[in-house]
Amino acid sequence: MVRKPEGPLRKGWTTGACATAATRAAWQALLSGTFPDPVTITLPRGETPSFALVKAEKGDGWARASVIKDAGDDPDVTHGAEIVATLRIGKPGAGISFHAGDGVGTITKPGLPLPPGEAAINPKPREMMVGQITELCEKFGAAPDVEIEISIPGGQEIATKTWNGRLGIVGGLSVLGTTGIVIPFSCSAWIHSIHRGIDVARATGRIHVAGATGKTSEAAIRAFYGLPEEAILDMGDFVGGMLKYLRKNPVEFVSIAGGFAKLVKLAQGHLDLHSSRSQVDFDRLAETVKLSGGSSDLQDQTRCANTAKQVLELCQAANVDIADTIARQASESARATLDGASAVEILVTDREGRIIARHGVGDFDRFKPVTSA
Structure with missing residues (x-):
């Protein structure tokens, strides 16, 4: 995770807002013959940002416009990407349809807000685009019969840096955004991904999922149970977002x-x-050392320690199994948050990925882990 810079941070625009701006520009060009540049849209909460066009092309029955995504000061992997909308006049009565162009993914698994086979253009951006199409149709007296194709050049490569693969979104990026605005370092996209991972797991019948704080612990839990990638949730630091x-x-x-x-x-x-x-x-950690059987001297050393890693090493040298106590306390904290909704276990790993403590319900044993802690 990129560290948050000091001082005020600049907000940005979601891919959904950018796609909406490009869509409005292309549709207005089809209806009026000219592209608005810059193009202004209204976001769900009333903001009216304007976007400069990069592409402005049209032909017989089609028009194409694009904008560059500006994510502000957020470390968004799609910052600087070109968001392209190609619109084609549809058959009378066909209505509005959405299509995945180059670099935009297609949904292949159930559990997401749209069914398998659909372009990975989320419902809120679709709603925003439909609103712009409808507004312009009323203004120019046209019928809202149009095919909207969104593409993101290079999107398939950028998508390898996201969690789309685990969610069953193949071929590129998702077009996201609820408000149209990117709040820097809000981590909303990360938490959104955790939620969608749970949705997909439930929809595909998985009864066991795992969250990990990082790559080392993720590799450990996958090896321990032999879990497939789709059973892993990209929890990171957001254990609360996952458990809630x-x-x-x-x-x-x-x-x-x-x-x-x-x-x-x-x-x-x-x-x-x-x-x-x-x-x-x-x-508090010194009290945990005491609960684990640590001496008064070890408790004092804990209070003066610089890092938790140092405490672990001190306890290991003194043959005090503090990792087991921490696993038990962490499982109690997780169970309190889950409020009985799911059985939960904790696995503590060291820096080499070895499991040094495991605590949870006995029912987990029926999963027959391939190694033992």
Whole structure:
């Protein structure tokens, strides 16, 4: 994760807003003969941003316009991408249809807001585009019969940096955006992806999913259970975002894997594990050392420690199994958040990806892990 810069941050525009602007420009060109440049749209909350056109092309029955996405100061992988809308006049009475062009993905699994086979253009951007089409049709006295094709040159390569593959979106990016505005470092796209991963898992009949704090713990949990990629949720630091959604949209079993320091935070009740939003309480950690059988001297060393990793090493040297206690406390914290919706277990990993502690319900044993902790 890119570290948030200091000072005020500039907002940006979602791919959905950019696609809507390009769509309006192309449709207006088809109806009036000229492209508006810049093109202004109205967003769901009333904002009226304007976008400069990069492409403005038209022919017999079609028009194409594009804009460059500006994500503001957010570390969005689609920042700087060209969002292209190609519109073709449809048959009378055909209505408005959406199509995936080059670099825009197609949905292949159930559980997403649109069915398999549809272009990965989310409902809200579709609604925004339909609104612009309808407004212009009323202005120019035209029928809203049009094919809208959205493309993003290079989108298939950019999509490898997203979670689309796990969600069953193939061939490119998704056109996203609820409000049309990108709030820098809001992490809404990440949490949205976690939620969609849960939706897909449920829709495809998976009863066991796993979230991991990073690549090392993810590799460990996948190897431990032999889980396929689609059973893995890209939880990262957002354990709360995952657990709260699972509370309302449960599966039978949830595994959470992570390094010791991250899971200390969960054990202490934090649901956002990022270093800028939660910190290890070393006084509380010293109490955990005591619960684990650690001496008074070890407790004092814990209170003065610089990192949770240092505490783990001190305890390991003293043959105090603090990792097991942290796994138990973290599972209690997770269970409290889930409120009985799903069974949950915790797996603590070291930096080499070895599982050093595991705590949860006995029902997990029927999954027959390929290794043992």
